[in-house]
Structure formats: C-alpha cells, structure tokens
Amino acid sequence: MADHNALPLVILAEKFASLPGIGMKSAQRLAYHVMSMETAAVEEFAQALIDAKKNVRSCSCCQNLTEREICPICDDSERDKSVICVVESPKDVTAFERTREYNGVYHVLHGLLSPMDGITPDKLRVKELLARIAQGAVEEVIMATNPTVEGDATAMYVANLLKPLGIKVTRLAFGLPVGGILEYADEITLFKALENRNDM
Amino acid sequence: MADHNALPLVILAEKFASLPGIGMKSAQRLAYHVMSMETAAVEEFAQALIDAKKNVRSCSCCQNLTEREICPICDDSERDKSVICVVESPKDVTAFERTREYNGVYHVLHGLLSPMDGITPDKLRVKELLARIAQGAVEEVIMATNPTVEGDATAMYVANLLKPLGIKVTRLAFGLPVGGILEYADEITLFKALENRNDM
Numbered sequence: 210m211a212d213h214n215a216l217p218l219v220i221l222a223e224k225f226a227s228l229p230g231i232g233m234k235s236a237q238r239l240a241y242h243v244m245s246m247e248t249a250a251v252e253e254f255a256q257a258l259i260d261a262k263k264n265v266r267s268c269s270c271c272q273n274l275t276e277r278e279i280c281p282i283c284d285d286s287e288r289d290k291s292v293i294c295v296v297e298s299p300k301d302v303t304a305f306e307r308t309r310e311y312n313g314v315y316h317v318l319h320g321l322l323s324p325m326d327g328i329t330p331d332k333l334r335v336k337e338l339l340a341r342i343a344q345g346a347v348e349e350v351i352m353a354t355n356p357t358v359e360g361d362a363t364a365m366y367v368a369n370l371l372k373p374l375g376i377k378v379t380r381l382a383f384g385l386p387v388g389g390i391l392e393y394a395d396e397i398t399l400f401k402a403l404e405n406r407n408d409m
Numbered sequence: 410m411a412d413h414n415a416l417p418l419v420i421l422a423e424k425f426a427s428l429p430g431i432g433m434k435s436a437q438r439l440a441y442h443v444m445s446m447e448t449a450a451v452e453e454f455a456q457a458l459i460d461a462k463k464n465v466r467s468c469s470c471c472q473n474l475t476e477r478e479i480c481p482i483c484d485d486s487e488r489d490k491s492v493i494c495v496v497e498s499p500k501d502v503t504a505f506e507r508t509r510e511y512n513g514v515y516h517v518l519h520g521l522l523s524p525m526d527g528i529t530p531d532k533l534r535v536k537e538l539l540a541r542i543a544q545g546a547v548e549e550v551i552m553a554t555n556p557t558v559e560g561d562a563t564a565m566y567v568a569n570l571l572k573p574l575g576i577k578v579t580r581l582a583f584g585l586p587v588g589g590i591l592e593y594a595d596e597i598t599l600f601k602a603l604e605n606r607n608d609m
Contacts, residue, residue, distance in 0.1 A: 221457045241500060243461055243462060244461065257420050259455050261417060261440060265417050275415045287455065299546040
C-alpha cells in the first residue's frame with residue numbers, strides 16, 4: 210500500500226500477507242474488512258490468536274495439539290492403545306477421525322523427513338514414538354504418512370527402526386491417489402486405505 | 410473441526426473463517442500455521458489487529474481511512490482542492506494514487522447505493538460531501554464509482570444532488586470494462602478513464 214495509507218493498516222495487511230496462501234491484494238482486503246468489524250469482534254480475534262498460541266501444546270503422549278497435558282484421544286479408555294497410527298500433522302488426525310472407523314490412537318510426527326530442507330529424524334517426534342513403544346503395550350504401528358516421496362521415505366525410516374523391536378508395522382493401502390495430499394481424501398477412500406493396509 | 414481438537418484452535422479457525430474469502434479448510438490451515446509461529450510474532454499480529462481498529466479513523470474531510478484527524482492527501486497543499494474524485498472505498502483511492510496522474514482530492518462514500526440491501530443514501534458519506542461543497546471552493550466532482558448497476562445508480566444520485574448547486578459533475582470514461590471492478594484496473598486503463606471523463 211502506498212504511503213497515503215494509514216500505517217496501522219499497512220502493518221496489519223503485512224501480517225495477513227505473511228500467512229500462507231494470502232497474497233498482498235487479499236491481505237489488503239482483509240485489513241479493510243477488519244476496519245469494518247465491531248471493536249469487540251476485533252479484540253476477540255486478537256485474543257483468539259494469543260490464546261491458541263499460549264494454551265495449545267503437544268499432547269505428552271501422541272504429540273497432537275491439545276490444551277491439556279494428555280489429549281482426549283489418548284485419555285479415552287475406549288480407544289485401543291495397542292494400535293498407533295503415525296501421521297505427519299494434526300490435520301491428518303482430523304481426517305482419520307472423520308472416517309469414524311478407526312479406534313486406535315495416533316502419533317503425530319510434526320513433519321516428514323526431507324534432508325534437503327534440513328528436516329532430519331531428530332527434527333521429528335520419533336524419539337517420543339520409540340518411548341511409547343518401549344512401554345510394551347503396542348502391537349501394531351500403521352504408517353499413515355502421505356503417499357509422496359517424503360511420506361514414503363519417512364514411513365520406511367520409522368518401519369526400519371520398529372521392525373527389529375518385533376512390532377508389526379503396516380502402511381496405508383495405496384487406494385490413495387499417488388502424489389496426492391492425505392488431508393483432502395474423502396472418507397471412503399481413506400477408510401479403504403485403512404482397511405487394506407499392508408505389512409511393510 | 411471435530412471435538413478432539415483443542416478448543417482455542419477451533420475458536421481461532423472460526424475467527425479466520427469469518428473473514429471474507431476464507432473457507433473453513435483454509436481457516437484450519439491458518440490456525441495450525443499460527444501454532445508454528447513464534448510467540449512474539451503471534452503477539453505482534455494480535456497487536457496489529459487492535460492497533461488498526463483503534464488508531465485508524467475516517468479523515469474528517471475526505472472520509473478516507475487515516476490515523477490522523479486530516480489525511481495526508483487532504484493535508485497536502487500541493488493537491489488541487491477544487492476537484493474531488495468520489496469513490497466507493499479506500500481501496501479505490503489506492504488505485505487512483507497508483508496512476509500518479511491525479512492531483513485533485515478524494516471523497517470516500519464507504520459504499521454504494523443498494524436499496525435491496527438496505528444501503529440508502531443516509532448510510533453513505535453523502536452529507537459530508539455536500540458539507541465540503543458548501544464551503545465553496547469546489548469546481549468539479551468526478552464520479553469514480555465502479556461501472557456496475559450500483560455504481561452507476563450512486564453516480565446518478567450524487568450528480569442529481571450536485572448539479573442544482575452549479576457544480577460541474579463528470580463521470581469516469583467507460584474505458585473501464587463494464588461490469589468490472591475498479592480496484593483491478595491497470596494504471597493505464599484507469600488513467601485513460603480519468604482523462605476522457607464526460608459531463609453528466
């Protein structure tokens with residue numbers, strides 16, 4: 210925005226533009242939209258940003274984002290703790306929960322291996338997964354990373370760590386469109402992929 | 410998001426989804442992105458929202474958004490105060506300033522007439538325009554609303570108010586693609602439209 214624009218608006222537009230998928234033009238529109246919102250609504254928005262950052266942490270068990278020490282899934286006595294579904298991100302947990310067909314628990318890696326981008330195994334929550342398995346109750350680990358190069362590499366890496374421990378390691382069936390993004394799969398495709406999982 | 414998600418994240422995603430042009434899926438992604446930002450950056454974002462809403466007001470002269478009592482354009486002694494370009498919104502001022510060819514001043518209506526949506530003349534900053542003209546120094550008013558039904562109706566309405574006062578009222582030349590949005594016109598088209606403006 211040119212310098213005839215009010216500085217706080219320019220700053221706000223820049224903040225919006227720093228978010229993924231929002232260009233400068235949209236950011237400007239959003240900043241103008243904020244001006245037309247009620248003061249109370251703007252304050253609630255600001256508070257929601259701060260609350261989410263301050264009050265949401267990783268579950269000490271599965272590493273999914275939660276506001277408690279242990280997330281509701283890990284804390285649910287009805288869930289089968291002997292099966293762990295390993296995913297890249299919290300979005301993927303949401304995708305699986307939508308199928309309403311999975312009754313095990315999760316482990317969120319918070320990323321995929323990508324040595325070119327400096328994402329080595331120590332950057333992922335792999336240690337935490339090994340610690341859970343060391344407790345002994347786990348029978349199967351389902352590798353549910355995206356069917357991409359990084360997703361496959363990560364699944365292979367984790368599988369190679371776990372197999373010597375005598376854990377059954379499976380991979381989602383390639384009912385998923387190869388090269389696609391797990392998060393956008395429809396419920397049935399995702400359920401089929403879960404049902405036809407293979408040993409690896 | 411399902412109820413296994415942390416509540417502050419659900420609330421934040423809803424806030425993002427309440428903004429124009431952001432769906433629930435994008436809003437969820439943005440909320441997760443905020444989790445990966447530094448705490449200081451999140452606090453700056455929250456502060457930018459509050460500052461923009463608190464410190465930006467309408468210029469008491471042209472009604473454009475500014476952090477001062479009088480905006481830099483109205484306050485600039487080099488600008489020709491005898492020509493007022495009437496626009497729908499602050500975004501349009503930015504578009505004209507990009508042409509670098511206009512040396513008059515602006516008047517921002519903050520909307521267009523749309524009786525179906527309850528936007529009647531009293532909802533626009535028309536009174537403020539009449540008050541400026543009553544001060545006597547204005548020779549020409551350029552109606553620079555979008556070339557749409559609402560834009561044309563608003564231009565006609567304002568023109569009919571001003572012509573009995575002996576003010577020259579012009580309309581942007583229809584070099585603009587009819588039905589288009591002023592904000593997206595390129596500089597040259599907008600400059601041509603300004604240069605070929607017609608009496609109305």
